Amino acid sequence: MRIPYARSSPPSPTPETLAIYSRIRARRQPRPLIPLDLALLHNPQIADGFNTLMGAIRTQSSFPLALAELAICYVAVLNGAVYEWTAHAPIALRAGVRREVLEVVLEGRWRESGVVGADEGMVLEFTEQSTKSVKVEDELMERLKARWTAQQVMELTITVGGYNMVSRFLVALDVTESNGKTMEMPAKL
Template sequence: MRIPYAPSGPAEPTPENLAIYDRIRERRNPRPLIPLDLALLHNPNIADGYNTLMGAIRTHSSFPFALAELAICYVAVLNSAVYEWTAHAPIALKAGAKRAVLEAVLNRTWRGTTDHVAVSVDEEMVLEFTEQSTKNIRVEEELMERLKARWTDRQVMELTMTVGGYNMVSRFLVALDVTESNGKTMEMPVEQ
């Protein structure tokens, strides 16, 4: 990492900082704090806000989980965020994303049907939205209309926040080289 990781306990153990560390540990439970947490904990208040936002995106969204994870994985690919890919590709598969589609996302060959990979209409919309939002910022009106015809306003907002939130994460991970993953190869998770 380009700066040292923060300690796994607060440098200033005020009641407020201790509570922040506890909230982050609670969200990660049963795992310990991860390198991303230790990068963010240089400022406990920012880490706390991040934890709240990303926890809500991950656990309080009505948008289909497998599609959200597919979007997160594509953000990782588009932004060369190896750590983000490594963390979320297995989650996407466990959530029900098809291995062949995830591999097509990794190889950027998901458009249309190639090599016997059939990307569903929903997957294609989510991937196109993710690409437009990540690369262009502005999303074409025609695509927004299709998203709104398919999902509720709440779900369109949740997809938008998921893509935006994980763009923030990937930019943080890559800029600071959290886990020293920059330059490593993104690989498909091992089949289980």
């Protein structure tokens, strides 16, 4: 990592920082704090806000989980965030993303592959437009609104935006020393 990781316990414990560390640990259970947490904990208040936002995106969304994970994986591919891909590709597969879909996303040939379904294609198109140019075309937004509720369109949007934030943070600081490594398909589950 380009800066040292923060300690896994607060260097100057106060009731507030102890509570923050406790909330982050609770979200990660049964796992320990991960490198992303240790990068963020240089500022516990920012880490706490990040934890709350990303926890809600991950667990409080009504948008279909498989499609959300597909979007997260595509954000990782578009931004070269190896750690994000490594963490989320297995989750995507367990959530129901078909292996052949994840493979063509990783290879950058999802449009011409013939294996991507209509909903998957809309999510991938949205993710690409939002990530690469920020502006999403009106025509695509109308298709999304015709398919999902306003809440779900918002949830897809915050998922893509949130994981763009994550990938940019991971890559800029080289969290887990993953920059320059190859993104690979997870082993068969």
